[in-house]
Amino acid sequence: MSESYDYLFKFLVIGSAGTGKSCLLHQFIESKFKEDSSHTIGVEFGSKVVPVSGKQVKLQIWDTAGQERFKSVTRSYYRGAAGALLVYDVTRRDSFNALANWLADARSLASPNIVVLLVGNKSDLESQREVTFLEASRFAQENELMFLETSAKSGQNVVEAFSKCAKAIVTKIESGELDPDRIGSGIQYGNLKPTRNSASAATGRSCPCKV
Amino acid sequence: MAGLFDYSKEAVRVKAKKCDGDAEPEWRKFSVDPQITTYEVLRSILAKAFELRRDFSVSYRVIDDLGQETFLPLLSDWDLDAAFLGACDPCLNLLIDVTGAEEAWEPEEPPVSVIKSLKPLLRLGKPKAAQLQGLFKSQMERTLGMVQRALKPEEAPDYDPEPPEEAPVDDVCFRSFLDPLGTLEEPRAMRAAVFASGVEPSLRKVVWKHLLNVYPEGLKGKERIEYMRQRQQQYNALKDEWMKQAETPELMAITTMVRKDVLRTDRHLVFYAGNDDNKNVAALFNVLTTYAVNHPSVSYCQGMSDLASPLLVTMQDEPTAYVCFCALMRRLHNNFSFDGAAMGLKFQHLSIALRHYDPDFYLYLQQQQAGDLLFCYRWLLLELKREFAFEDALRMLEVLWASLEPDWPPPDGLQLQEAALRPSTAPSRHTAYTRLCALRRQRGLPSNKSLDELGQRAQLTTGRRPFLSLDDSDLAAVVECTSPRKVVRNLKEFQALAPTVVEPKNAKDEIFVWENPLPPSPAQQAVEDGPWWGDQVRHAFCWEG
Numbered sequence: 001m002s003e004s005y006d007y008l009f010k011f012l013v014i015g016s017a018g019t020g021k022s023c024l025l026h027q028f029i030e031s032k033f034k035e036d037s038s039h040t041i042g043v044e045f046g047s048k049v050v051p052v053s054g055k056q057v058k059l060q061i062w063d064t065a066g067q068e069r070f071k072s073v074t075r076s077y078y079r080g081a082a083g084a085l086l087v088y089d090v091t092r093r094d095s096f097n098a099l100a101n102w103l104a105d106a107r108s109l110a111s112p113n114i115v116v117l118l119v120g121n122k123s124d125l126e127s128q129r130e131v132t133f134l135e136a137s138r139f140a141q142e143n144e145l146m147f148l149e150t151s152a153k154s155g156q157n158v159v160e161a162f163s164k165c166a167k168a169i170v171t172k173i174e175s176g177e178l179d180p181d182r183i184g185s186g187i188q189y190g191n192l193k194p195t196r197n198s199a200s201a202a203t204g205r206s207c208p209c210k211v
Numbered sequence: 212m213a214g215l216f217d218y219s220k221e222a223v224r225v226k227a228k229k230c231d232g233d234a235e236p237e238w239r240k241f242s243v244d245p246q247i248t249t250y251e252v253l254r255s256i257l258a259k260a261f262e263l264r265r266d267f268s269v270s271y272r273v274i275d276d277l278g279q280e281t282f283l284p285l286l287s288d289w290d291l292d293a294a295f296l297g298a299c300d301p302c303l304n305l306l307i308d309v310t311g312a313e314e315a316w317e318p319e320e321p322p323v324s325v326i327k328s329l330k331p332l333l334r335l336g337k338p339k340a341a342q343l344q345g346l347f348k349s350q351m352e353r354t355l356g357m358v359q360r361a362l363k364p365e366e367a368p369d370y371d372p373e374p375p376e377e378a379p380v381d382d383v384c385f386r387s388f389l390d391p392l393g394t395l396e397e398p399r400a401m402r403a404a405v406f407a408s409g410v411e412p413s414l415r416k417v418v419w420k421h422l423l424n425v426y427p428e429g430l431k432g433k434e435r436i437e438y439m440r441q442r443q444q445q446y447n448a449l450k451d452e453w454m455k456q457a458e459t460p461e462l463m464a465i466t467t468m469v470r471k472d473v474l475r476t477d478r479h480l481v482f483y484a485g486n487d488d489n490k491n492v493a494a495l496f497n498v499l500t501t502y503a504v505n506h507p508s509v510s511y512c513q514g515m516s517d518l519a520s521p522l523l524v525t526m527q528d529e530p531t532a533y534v535c536f537c538a539l540m541r542r543l544h545n546n547f548s549f550d551g552a553a554m555g556l557k558f559q560h561l562s563i564a565l566r567h568y569d570p571d572f573y574l575y576l577q578q579q580q581a582g583d584l585l586f587c588y589r590w591l592l593l594e595l596k597r598e599f600a601f602e603d604a605l606r607m608l609e610v611l612w613a614s615l616e617p618d619w620p621p622p623d624g625l626q627l628q629e630a631a632l633r634p635s636t637a638p639s640r641h642t643a644y645t646r647l648c649a650l651r652r653q654r655g656l657p658s659n660k661s662l663d664e665l666g667q668r669a670q671l672t673t674g675r676r677p678f679l680s681l682d683d684s685d686l687a688a689v690v691e692c693t694s695p696r697k698v699v700r701n702l703k704e705f706q707a708l709a710p711t712v713v714e715p716k717n718a719k720d721e722i723f724v725w726e727n728p729l730p731p732s733p734a735q736q737a738v739e740d741g742p743w744w745g746d747q748v749r750h751a752f753c754w755e756g
Contacts, residue, residue, distance in 0.1 A: 017513065018471045036478045038597070039471070041514050042588025067468070069512045072551030073588060080580070 005049050005058040005190035007180070009169055010080055011162070012110070014102050015087030016095040017066030020121040023152035024087065025063045028162050033153045040065045043077055050159075052166045053174075058190060059162060071105075078109035082178075082186030083116070083165045088136075090120045090149065091128040096136065103143060111184055115172070117146040117165040124151040221246075223295055224302035229261045231309045237261060240302075245295040249382075250288045250413075257307055265309050268527075272304035273297050275440075282306050283436065284528060288382040289417050293436060380404050381411040385418060393432020395421060398617045405613035409606045415525045422612040423538040428619040438624060443530035445627050450497055453504045465503045468511050469496055476516040480601060482524050494529040495519060498536055505628035509540070512547040514592045521596065521605055537627050542618070546592055557591045558584055 013021045022044065026034040029046045044063045049056050062081070064074045084106050088095040099118070106114055118140045120131065133149060140147035146164060150157040172178040173187065180187035222242045229237045239260040243253065257269065270282040271294040285294055285305070294303055380401075388401040395401065401421065410418045420426060426435055453462060473496045477483050482491050498519050503511035518539060523532040545553035561584055566573040576582050589597060594611060596604045620626070 017468070036475065038475050039513050039516075041517070041592055041597070043585060044589075045586065065513060067513045069547065069549060072549065073554060073585065076583065076585060 003049055003058070004192050005056040006192045007055060007170070007173070008058045008060055008188040008190055009082040009166060010186040011059050011061045011165070012078065012081045012084040012106070013061060013063045013087060014074075014084055014106060015066060015119075016089070016092075016098045016102075019066065019087045019089040019092070019095050020152045021066065021085075021087050022063050024085070024119070024121060024150065024158055024161070025061055027152045027155055027158045028061075031155065033155070039067075042070065042073065048162075050163055050166060052163060053170050055170055056190070056192065057166050057170065059166060061162075075105065075109050078106060080184045080186045081106075081110040081114055082169050084110065084114055085119050085161060085165060086116050086145070087119045087121050088131065089122050090131050090136075091122050091125045093130040096131045096139075099139065103145075111186055113172070113178055114186070115146075115165055115168045117148065117161055117168075118143075119161050120147070120149040121152055123149040123156060124154050225305060226302045227257060227260065227305040227307055229263075229267075229307040229309065248291070250285070250291045253285075253291060257305070261307060263307075263309060267307050267309040270306045270308070272306070281440075283440070286416050286527070287414055289385075289414075289432075293432060297433075377404070377408045379409040379411045380414065380418060382414055385414060389432070393435070394429055395426075398428075402613040402615075402617070406610055410609050412605070415605065415609065416527070416531075419522075419525060419609065419612075420531075420535060420538075422609060423535050424541070424618045424620060425534055425538045425625055426619070427622050427624055428617075439531065439534065442534045442625070442627060443528075446501065446530040446533045449505055449627060450501045453500065462504065465511055466496075466500055468513075469499045469503065469516070472513055472516045473499065477520045477524075477601060480524065483520075491523065494532070495523055497529060498523065498533045501533060502536060502540065506540075506544070508629060509544045509547055514547065515540075517593045517596050518543065521601070521608060524601075525605065534625065534627065538620070538625055541620070541625070542615075543594075554588070554591065558587070561587060561591070 013025055015021055017039065022037055022040050023034050025044075025046045026032065026037070029048050040063060042065055046061045046063065047058060048061075049058045051057075062077050064070075064077055086099060086102055086106065088099055090096075103116065106116060118136065120133070120136050136149075137147055139145075146168065148157050148161050148164065150161055152158060169178065169187070173180060178187065179185060180189065221244060223245050224242050225240065227239045227241075229239075239257075241256065241260065243256070248256075254269070257263065257267070269285040271285045271290075272280060272282055273294075274280055283290070283293075285291060294305075384404060385401070388395055388397045388404075390396045398421065401418075405418065405422065420435075420439075426438060430438060456462065473492050474487055476495065478492075483489055483495070495516065499511055499515055502515070502519075503509070519532065519536045522535045522539070523529070526532045526535060546557075562573075562582075565576075565584070573582070576584070595607060598604075599607055
C-alpha cells in the first residue's frame, strides 16, 4: 500500500556533533530512544507522514553529520530544504555558541525562506545544564526562530518539534508566502494533490461518508 | 610446527607461568615437539595444564640485543615458530595472563553470538569454526548477490555469485609465500589468495600487517619482529608525550572530539561493551588522539574511529593497532581533507560507473533528485565498513585491501608522525603543541582562520560557490570521454586487468573502476587536479571547536 500525502517537505537536521540529531530522528520515527547510536557519517535519511492542519505531510528528513570537516559536502545537502531543525545540546555551551554559524549556512545555502526551529536537546539532563531556557529563547527571538527544548531520550517534545516546523511551512503555503511550485522550495505535491486555496477541498475530501 | 624451519631440537622444554590477578602465580613444565606443535595445540595444552576455563593471552620471553628481557605476544603459528627459534636456553619461557579477559567463555554458547565478539572465534574448535564460516559466507554471498543484481540487472541475469573456491588463507597457505627466512617472497600472490578467499580469522594479526603495508619490502621474519618492537616503543613515547603535556586548548579540542566518538563506535561488540571506562575504548581513544596530535594537518575527523576500531579488535594490542592505523591512513588521509577534493573525485567515479553500468537506475536517481549520490558518502569514506555486520566487514576489508597493489613504506620504515613533527638532527625541546604552532607559522595560516572564511573570500573574488558541486553538468563532459570499463568480478579478471590498470591520480584506493589507459580530457584533468580553490585550502587546517 503506498502512503498518501498532500505535501512532501525536505527537512534538515543540523547542529554540532554529539547534540543528538540522529537520536531525535530515531525517536521521531520509531518512538524509541536509540542506545549505542553511532555518529553520523555524511547523511542519513528518515521519513514519516504526519498530520498537520488537516493535511497529510510527508517529511523527508536529512540527518546530517555534525563535524565541521564534513561541511564541504554537507553544504550540498542544504539545497532545496523547506525546513530545518537546528539542534544544540543544553548541557554543552560550545554547541550553543556554534548556532550562529549553522544558521548562516542554512539561510545562505538552503532556500532563503527556510523555516528553522531551534531545538535544545537533552533537556532530561537538568543537572548538567549549561544553557538556560531563557538565553536560548532570546537567541531564537533575535533570529526569528521557533524554539523548543526536547529530550530524545524521554521523547519529550520530539514529535512536537517536527510537527511545529511542518505546521509553520503549511501556514506559509496557505498564506501564499511560500510557493511550492518555485524551484528549490523543498516542497512537492503528494498524490492527494491539494490546491493552494485548499481548505474547502480538504474538508470535502476528508469526510466522504458524510456526503 | 612442521614448516619451513629445520629445528635442531626434537623437543623444546617449556616453562609456563600463569598470572591471574592477585592470585599466586602458578608454574608448569612440559616438553613439546616443535615439528608437530601448532599454536592451537599449544593453547589447548596450556588450557589443560592450568585447567583454564577463561580466555588467556600467551607471551614468550626473548632476550634482545641489549640483553634486556622482554615478553612478546604469542598469537599465531608464526609467532610460535619465532618463539621456538629464539627460545632462551635452556627452555622456552611462556607467560600466561588470564587477567585481561573479563568475560568467561562458555563452550556451550551457540555460534549466533559471533557478531558480538571476535574472541570466541579464536577459541572455537573446528566444527564450530566451519559452521561460522558457512554462516557469514552465506551472508556475504547473499549481500554480494544483491549488489550484483542491483548493479547489473541486464548484462548478467543468470550470474551466480561464485562461492569462494578455496578456504581462507591459513597458516600453511601463508607460509607458502615466505622464503626460509620468513621474507615475503610473493606479495602479489599472497594478495591474490586473500582476494580470492580472505584470511583465516586467527591469522589476521599476521596477514593484515602485510596487506596494510606496515613493513618495508623484503624484511626477514626476525627483522619484522624487531621492526614492530621499535615502532611499538615509538608509539608509547609519542603517547606519553601528549599525556604528560599540559591540557592546551588544541589538545582538549582533539580529546573532546575523539572521546565523543569512541564512546559510540562499535559498542555493540563485547570488546567495547560495558561501561565507558572499558579498557579497549580507552585504547581506541589513545590511538586516535596520538594520531591526531602527531598529524596536525589531518588531526581527527569523524570516521577515523570506524577505521581504527577493526584494527584494534584484530590486533588486540594498542601500539600495534596504532602502527596499522598509520599505515592505513597513509592511503586514506586525503579523504579527510577539509577541501573534500578526494571525496569529490570518488563521487565522480561512482557516478560515471553507475551511469555506464545502469543508465536506467542512474536516470531514476536523477529524477528523484538523488543523482548526486550523496547517500553513498559513508560507503566511500569508511570503505563500506559500516554497511556490513562487523565480522563480515573484517572479511570485506581484507579482500578490498588485497585488491590493491603493494605500496611498501620507504626502507627506513613507516612514519608514525608527520614529517614536520619528526625530530631534526638537533635535539629539540619542543612539545607536540609548540611544534604545532611552529608548523602553523610556517604555513602562514592564523590558527583561527576557518575554512569557511577562506572559502567565502574566494567566493567573493570569483563568484563561485565554495563547496563541491556534484551536479550532473560537471560530470557530463567527463562521462563523454570515458573508455569502456570492466568490473572486476573474480581473481582471473583481476589478474588479467592488472597490467593495464591506471591508477587515478589522488585516488590510489579506487576500487570501482579499472580504467584502460587513455589520455585525460581537459575536463577530466580539471577534475583530477581538484577543485579550483584547492590550492588555497589544501594546506589549511584548523581545529574544530
